[in-house]
Amino acid sequence: MANALYGLGREAVLGGDIDWDADDIKCMLYDDTDYTVSIDVDQYVNTDTIPAAARVTNGISGNFASKTKTLGVADADDITLTTVSGEECEGIIIGKDGGDAFATASGTNDLLLADIDTATGLPVTPNGGDITIAWDAGANKIFKL
Secondary structure (H helix, E strand, O other), rough: OOOOOOOHHHHHHHHHOOOOOOOOOOEEEEEOOOOOOOOOOEEEEOOOOOOOHEEEEEEEEEOOOOEOOOOHHHEOOOOOEEEOOOOEEEEEEEOOOOOOOOOOOOOOEEEEEEEEEOOOOEEEOOOOEEEEEEEOOOOOEEEOO
C-alpha cells in the first residue's frame, strides 16, 4: 500500500474531531506482518485495530512539536524514538491522542489519521538504539489534505 490518510481520520478532520495544530498528535511504528492497514475501515489506535504484536517496543512518540498546517500541508518537528527494539518496522501510524494513553487497549478516543509505509529509511530493524523519523522536506511534508 502507499502512504494514505485513513478515511475515518479524514472524516474526523472535516468534522472537527481532529485539530492538527491544537490536539496531541503522535506516531507509532508498526510491523506489517501483524497489522494489515484497512484504510477506510480502521478508526482507532487500540489493540482491537492494531494488535499488540504489531507494535514496535518503544515505538510510540511523544506529542508532535512545532506543528504547522499551511495550505493544508501538515508538518512538525522530526521525532526521535529512544531504545527501540523488536521486529522489523515497515510503517508509521499517525493519530490523535485522545487522552486515554495513546495506543492502549481501550484507546477509543485515539483516532487514526495517517499511514506512512513508503519513505526513506523504511523498513527499519530496531536494534535497541534510537530511531529518528525525519519528515519529508518536500512540498507535501508529512501529508497534504
